[in-house]
Amino acid sequence: MKLATxxxxxxxxxxxxxxxxxxxxxxxxxxxxxxQQALDDWNFISPQLQDLYDALNQGKARHAFPFDATxxxxxxxxxxxxxxxxxxxxxxxxxxxxxxxxxPASFHTDPLMYQGGSDDFLGPRDPVVVAREEWGIDFExxxxxxxxxxxxxxxxxxxxxxxxxxxxxxDVSLRNLIPDELAKGFGFLQSKPATAFSPVAVTVxxxxxxxxxxxxxxxLQTSWNxxxxxxxxxxxxxxxxxxxxxxxxxKTRNVRAGSIVGSGTVSNKGVEGKGGxxxxxxxxxxxxxxxxxxxxxxxxxxxxxxxxxxxxxxxMKGKDGHSVFGAIDQEIVPLHAPA
Amino acid sequence: MKLATxxxxxxxxxxxxxxxxxxxxxxxxxxxxxxQQALDDWNFISPQLQDLYDALNQGKARHAFPFDATxxxxxxxxxxxxxxxxxxxxxxxxxxxxxxxxxPASFHTDPLMYQGGSDDFLGPRDPVVVAREEWGIDFExxxxxxxxxxxxxxxxxxxxxxxxxxxxxxDVSLRNLIPDELAKGFGFLQSKPATAFSPVAVTVxxxxxxxxxxxxxxxLQTSWNxxxxxxxxxxxxxxxxxxxxxxxxxKTRNVRAGSIVGSGTVSNKGVEGKGGxxxxxxxxxxxxxxxxxxxxxxxxxxxxxxxxxxxxxxxMKGKDGHSVFGAIDQEIVPLHAPA
Numbered sequence: 001m002k003l004a005t006x007x008x009x010x011x012x013x014x015x016x017x018x019x020x021x022x023x024x025x026x027x028x029x030x031x032x033x034x035x036q037q038a039l040d041d042w043n044f045i046s047p048q049l050q051d052l053y054d055a056l057n058q059g060k061a062r063h064a065f066p067f068d069a070t071x072x073x074x075x076x077x078x079x080x081x082x083x084x085x086x087x088x089x090x091x092x093x094x095x096x097x098x099x100x101x102x103x104p105a106s107f108h109t110d111p112l113m114y115q116g117g118s119d120d121f122l123g124p125r126d127p128v129v130v131a132r133e134e135w136g137i138d139f140e141x142x143x144x145x146x147x148x149x150x151x152x153x154x155x156x157x158x159x160x161x162x163x164x165x166x167x168x169x170x171d172v173s174l175r176n177l178i179p180d181e182l183a184k185g186f187g188f189l190q191s192k193p194a195t196a197f198s199p200v201a202v203t204v205x206x207x208x209x210x211x212x213x214x215x216x217x218x219x220l221q222t223s224w225n226x227x228x229x230x231x232x233x234x235x236x237x238x239x240x241x242x243x244x245x246x247x248x249x250x251k252t253r254n255v256r257a258g259s260i261v262g263s264g265t266v267s268n269k270g271v272e273g274k275g276g277x278x279x280x281x282x283x284x285x286x287x288x289x290x291x292x293x294x295x296x297x298x299x300x301x302x303x304x305x306x307x308x309x310x311x312x313x314x315x316m317k318g319k320d321g322h323s324v325f326g327a328i329d330q331e332i333v334p335l336h337a338p339a
Numbered sequence: 340m341k342l343a344t345x346x347x348x349x350x351x352x353x354x355x356x357x358x359x360x361x362x363x364x365x366x367x368x369x370x371x372x373x374x375q376q377a378l379d380d381w382n383f384i385s386p387q388l389q390d391l392y393d394a395l396n397q398g399k400a401r402h403a404f405p406f407d408a409t410x411x412x413x414x415x416x417x418x419x420x421x422x423x424x425x426x427x428x429x430x431x432x433x434x435x436x437x438x439x440x441x442x443p444a445s446f447h448t449d450p451l452m453y454q455g456g457s458d459d460f461l462g463p464r465d466p467v468v469v470a471r472e473e474w475g476i477d478f479e480x481x482x483x484x485x486x487x488x489x490x491x492x493x494x495x496x497x498x499x500x501x502x503x504x505x506x507x508x509x510d511v512s513l514r515n516l517i518p519d520e521l522a523k524g525f526g527f528l529q530s531k532p533a534t535a536f537s538p539v540a541v542t543v544x545x546x547x548x549x550x551x552x553x554x555x556x557x558x559l560q561t562s563w564n565x566x567x568x569x570x571x572x573x574x575x576x577x578x579x580x581x582x583x584x585x586x587x588x589x590k591t592r593n594v595r596a597g598s599i600v601g602s603g604t605v606s607n608k609g610v611e612g613k614g615g616x617x618x619x620x621x622x623x624x625x626x627x628x629x630x631x632x633x634x635x636x637x638x639x640x641x642x643x644x645x646x647x648x649x650x651x652x653x654x655m656k657g658k659d660g661h662s663v664f665g666a667i668d669q670e671i672v673p674l675h676a677p678a
Contacts, residue, residue, distance in 0.1 A: 011379055011595070040350055078419045078595065080458035083528070104523045114525040115454040119419035119595040131492055131591070153470055153674060174591060184443045186453040187526015189422070193591040252470070252513060252532040256350075256417065256458040335492055 001046075001053035002200045003028075003165070004326075005035055005073045007123070012036065013073040017049055018200050019056045022326055025067040026056050035076050035201070039258040042148055042164060046203075069326045074121035075167055075201035076146065079260050082118035082195065084142070084171060085111050085245040086264035087238050091285075094267070094292035101182075111240045111248045114187050116171075118260065122196035124326060127333035128172050130193065130308075136175030137306040137332055141222040141285035141314045143234050144169045144262040145242050146201060150255040159250060160214045160243025166207065168198035168220070168314055168325050169262055175288055175305060198314070199326030210319065214241025218324070220266045222285050223313040224306075229290070230283035232266045234316070265289065308334050340385075340392035341539045342367075342504070343665075344374055344412045346462070351375065352412040356388055357539050358395045361665055364406040365395050374415055374540070378597040381487055381503060385542075408665045413460035414506055414540035415485065418599050421457035421534065423481070423510060424450050424584040425603035426577050430624075433606070433631035440521075450579045450587045453526050455510075457599065461535035463665060466672040467511050469532065469647075475514030476645040476671055480561040480624035480653045482573050483508045483601040484581050485540060489594040498589060499553045499582025505546065507537035507559070507653055507664045508601055514627055514644060537653070538665030549658065553580025557663070559605045561624050562652040563645075568629070569622035571605045573655070604628065647673050 002020065005013040006027075015028040015035050031048045032038040038045040055061045086092050092112060093103050104112070122128065130137050143166065150162040177191035204211045210218045217235030221228060240248075245261050265285045270293070273279035277297060284290045291301035306312070315327040341359065344352040345366075354367040354374050370387045371377040377384040394400045425431050431451060432442050443451070461467065469476050482505065489501035516530040543550045549557045556574030560567060579587075584600050604624045609632070612618035616636060623629045630640035645651070654666040 080417045080419060081456055083456070086525075101524065106519070106523070110523075112523055112525050113528055115456060115528055117420055117422070117454060117592060118457075119598050120593045129491065135591070152468065177591070180445070182524050184445070184449075184451055185440065185521050185526075186425075186451050187524075189452055189454055189588065190591045194593070249528065252474070252516070252529045253456060254459045254533070259458050 001050050002202045002206060003035060003049065003075060004200045005075050005077055006071050007073050011077065013077050017052045017056055018067050020206070022067055022200065022323060024056060024064040026052055026061045026064050028052065036258050039146065039148065039164060042257065069199040070125045072125070072199040073123040074197035075165070076258060076260065077121055079118040079121070079258050080256060081259035082116040082262070083113055083249050083259065084116050084262035084264060085113045085240065085248070087111060087240040087245060088264055088267040089239045090237055090269050091265045091267035091289060094289045097292055097295070108239070111245055113245065113248055116188070116192055116195060120194050122194045122330070124196060124199045124328045125330065126196060127331050128193070128196070129333050129335050130174070131335040133308055135177050138173045138175050138287045139222070139224070139306070139312040139314070140171040140173055140265045141220050141230060141232070142169040142171050142262050142265060143216050143220065144197070144260050147246060147255055147259045147261060148257045150246055150250050152250055152252065152254045154247055154250050156241070156243035156247040159246035160241070162246060162255070163204060163242055165201040165203060166216060167201045168316060168328060170196040170312060170314055170328050170330060171262065172196070173286070173288070196328055196330055198328055202324060206324065214243045218316050218318065220285065221315045221317070222283070225310055228283070230285045232268050232282050232285050234263070234266045237268050238263060306332050308332050340389050341541045341545065342374060342388065342414060343539045344414050344416055345410050346412050350416060352416050356391045356395055357406050359545070361406055361539065361662060363395060363403040365391060365400045365403050367391065375597050378485065378487065378503060381596065408538040409464045411464070411538040412462040413536035414504070415536070415597060415599065416460055418457040418460070418597050419595060420598035421455040421601070422452055422588050422598065423455050423601035423603060424452045424579065424587070426450060426579040426584060427603055427606040428578045429576055429608050430604045430606035430628060433628045436631055436634070447578070450584055451603070452584065452587055455527070455531055455534060459533050461533045461669070463535060463538045463667045464669065465535060466670050467532070467535070468672050468674050469513070470674040472647055474516050477512045477514050477626045478561070478563070478645070478651040478653070479510040479512055479604045480559050480569060480571070481508040481510050481601050481604060482555050482559065483536070483599050486585060486594055486598045486600060487596045489585055489589050491589055491591065491593045493586055493589050495580070495582035495586040498585035499580070501585060501594070502543060502581055504540040504542060505555060506540045507655060507667060509535040509651060509653055509667050509669060510601065511535070512625070512627070535667055535669055537667055541663060545663065553582045557655050557657065559624065560654045560656070561622070564649055567622070569624045571607050571621050571624050573602070573605045576607050577602060645671050647671050
């Protein structure tokens with residue numbers, strides 16, 4: 001099934017069930033008012049949501065209305081945990097190279113993961129508000145999962161059973177704040193402003209056989225100012241699957257219902273083109289990668305980070321060509337409007 | 340006023356108002372069922388809680404019962420944000436020295452802060468469950484605040500106005516997992532298991548003139564296996580006050596109601612004793628500090644980290660000698676009981 005959260009002026013919004021084709025929706029009032037409530041009591045509440053979803057798809061839901069992604073908050077407008085992995089080796093290698101850092105020797109056995117802020121997420125069409133353009137504004141196109149309760153010490157297989165929902169994310173990064181912040185040794189904080197999520201969160205059965213091995217085997221599209229810059233396969237080059245990422249997170253603590261765990265920027269390996277020049281035909285899911293590609297190709301980056309007024313659109317289509325999650329589509333906006 | 344959360348089998352527990360002397364309590368049912376609810380709508384709900392608090396202190400609350408800290412969850416059993424600073428230079432200098440790392444040059448102007456997990460907090464008497472003793476189990480005695488909404492770009496003075504409640508925390512650390520984790524560059528994750536909080540959260544007026552300059556000028560007591568090891572002044576050596584810590588956090592994003600911001604391990608400067616030997620007469624708030632002190636004094640650490648069955652007690656007394664927050668008192672317990 002597909003779930004979204006409509007803005008209603010409150011901090012948590014109103015849970016709605018959305019039809020498979022994203023055409024219609026229905027308030028889940030009477031079943032659960034908020035998505036966190038459904039996640040807290042999933043075994044009891046999700047079958048009721050599923051019944052409403054089935055009725056909606058059959059055109060039999062009594063109070064259905066046209067679904068409008070512009071009215072959406074993030075499916076979870078705030079969450080108790082947001083932990084983002086970096087599961088694509090190509091991304092890690094490219095970005096670290098761009099900032100002169102090493103790929104950790106342990107990467108192949110031990111995922112990179114950082115703890116993000118989860119108190120103030122952005123809806124799919126909310127502006128990305130940044131105080132200063134020169135901080136180096138970048139998008140990051142990601143696939144993320146929402147978990148149920150996963151016990152401390154769970155194996156990757158057990159952890160994978162804890163996946164409840166899948167979404168897309170734009171993990172906005174302020175690239176020029178990263179080097180100084182990481183040099184302090186405590187990880188990202190100011191360099192990771194509020195993250196945005198897709199209009200809709202979906203259960204894994206919606207993905208059919210595109211969900212296998214704990215990965216989403218579909219193409220993640222990224223457009224920057226209306227131009228497609230990435231058509232990246234989210235499955236094939238994901239070095240750690242979501243069960244492994246969750247198991248990494250719960251090695252020393254319980255992971256509780258409603259935790260969001262991310263893949264990191266979806267990224268595919270380069271190929272050797274004419275004359276031995278490396279090429280990345282599937283494009284990129286963040287500008288930092290593009291700049292790293294340029295550095296490898298030409299010795300220096302030529303693409304600049306985002307400017308105020310720029311837009312980014314992130315979407316994933318199913319094998320039937322229809323949008324699975326709806327589109328993230330955001331504009332970069334200054335914190336203080338120019339005088 | 341003083342607020343706590345009683346266990347009731349649910350994820351968020353039941354909000355109770357606790358008398359100033361921690362002797363009696365009263366369910367806040369009818370005002371707010373959960374602390375997050377009160378924080379979400381503080382201006383409306385807190386005066387009602389205050390009325391109940393006043394009645395309770397006067398012995399006029401109709402359904403008061405004896406307060407029992409063993410029935411407490413963390414005041415916020417789960418939160419949308421937990422960001423922990425490291426505001427005591429002495430702690431940073433000692434601990435970094437112990438693991439052979441530098442104090443960042445920027446420390447005096449730019450606080451160290453990491454994003455912690457906030458989906459699964461421990462109550463004040465809950466056991467600290469750890470899978471392996473050899474991970475180097477340590478306590479960290481801290482003062483923390485709970486915020487209201489603080490806007491992106493707020494000044495330290497504006498941010499300080501956003502402080503709603505003060506608590507104590509035991510920010511449990513797995514010392515032997517830290518070096519490898521920080522070397523990866525993404526900050527703490529597995530090395531910081533679930534954090535525990537004091538039985539009671541208090542509004543700043545409860546601290547009287549001990550709350551000044553955004554700091555708590557009282558002594559934080561730490562006992563390890565029943566022996567007092569720290570009597571640290573939480574005010575005098577705090578290099579960044581809570582307004583500065585919150586302002587650091589909200590430089591690039593909004594901080595939303597119910598965010599918890601911590602001081603880091605409370606720590607006081609050493610003094611030169613007989614024969615020029617450095618001494619720390621106020622003791623320590625984490626074992627890593629004690630080991631660093633030993634290294635400076637004797638060339639190597641002699642105190643080992645906590646073992647299964649060890650206990651830690653963290654408490655702060657007011658100028659009247661009474662416990663302000665109630666005591667954190669926890670035992671270290673193995674994840675899998677020995678066969």
